[in-house]
Amino acid sequence: MSETIQQLETSSRKPRKLAKGLKLLLGLFLTYLAARILLSWFPPGPHLTCNRAIEGSIDQWRLESKTNGFPNARGEAVASLQLIMPFMTPGSLRDYGYVPGLQPDDAQELVLFYVKEPSRKRWHGDGWSPFQTKLWIVVNPQFSGSYEDAEAITTIEFRRRLAKTLEFLESNRRPGSTNAANEHRKLLESLQAR
Secondary structure (H helix, E strand, C coil): CHHHHHHHHHHHHHHHHHHHHHHHHHHHHHHHHHHHHHHHHCCCCCCCCCHHHHHHHHHHHHHHHCCCCCCCECCEHHHHHHCCHHHCCCCCCCCEEECCCCCCCCCCCCCCEEECCCECCCCCCCCCCCCCCCEEEEECCCCCCCECCEEEECHHHHHHHHHHHHHHHHHCCCCCHHHHHHHHHHHHHHHHCC
8 A cells, every 4th residue: 555655646746847847937938028028128228210210300401491411500419419309209319429510422431420339239120139249330421321321330440430520520621520529539539448
């Protein structure tokens, strides 16, 4: 009789171990699923805005202000961006830097807009991935690039192109170039340390 009891105890332990294993797998799966949902709703890193929406806002501003250039309020980036904000969603450019003084026909290797910190995303519709390399997202004056009119470049390339943009503004004596250069030199200096 003791053998029968022992067999019953052994056979009842197997389903318990199986149930614990299944609970563990289900818990891991639900944790993974919750993390994926949270990362898709609230991805880490900078907020990217549709570059075509930015370009459309600039076009609308041009129509209303009867000009062909880009917004430039004394070379001050924030004041210049305020000119197009009536055509944008509030806060949509909070993670963007802007270099006032460029014109639409300036060279593609210059930097008009940039995301203020490297991003794992390449464009606003891109899914976040921890395996994607962090790169600087920049928009040139011609709005041409492989990622929805933007480019993803390394820190070294970003530093080179931003420095070239500031030199271009100063050498061509664009309106507000001194203010724009002073504002963005701080960023260049911080990039030297990286």
